[in-house]
Amino acid sequence: DADVTQTPRNRITKTGKRIMLECSQTKGHDRMYWYRQDPGLGLRLIYYSFDVKDINKGEISDGYSVSRQAQAKFSLSLESAIPNQTALYFCATSGGQGGMNTEAFFGQGTRLTVV
């Protein structure tokens, strides 16, 4: 099984619909992230969470919300999807000790299309 699992892997939805992307991890990491990638661009950070009680906005959080249901689960919601949210979405986790970081582990991505 993958360390970081995203569901669904592909989704087509209509403008105005609410949609949730889910992420679960088996790494035991406290830190989880949601990124978005558009064609030809690097990954951009949407939200990140240091632990269950700590949620932070990234550089492009408008139009998105998140929920950290447990240490292992971090979901991303689009309350009212719009076409320019069509993108590839990645969840990631990272750990660390004493405030230092280890490498990040990424899921395989969710390809979302808003029509």
Next chain:
Amino acid sequence: DAKTTQPTSMDCAEGRAANLPCNHSTISGNEYVYWYRQIHSQGPQYIIHGLKNNETNEMASLIITEDRKSSTLILPHATLRDTAVYYCIARGGSNYKLTFGKGTLLTVNP
């Protein structure tokens, strides 16, 4: 995090060493250099990271200049499966975020 600069694309012959440069001239003393790669829309994969010393693991070697203003990722024997976008990231030790640029598209040719 310090800004990094990488070439947009590079080519390498299969079986030869691939040397991917990265400039991070404004890197601060507590920032590590991380390398990730992304193979055709898959999730990015960690390769290696270092602070001052050169590092080697089963995937690659990382050479950091003495002044730490630049580094080179070396894939010693590139294969076709190494074709990917390679990202160089300068990241503070206590900074939990990874900031991705556009990376270098490495194409390994037969």
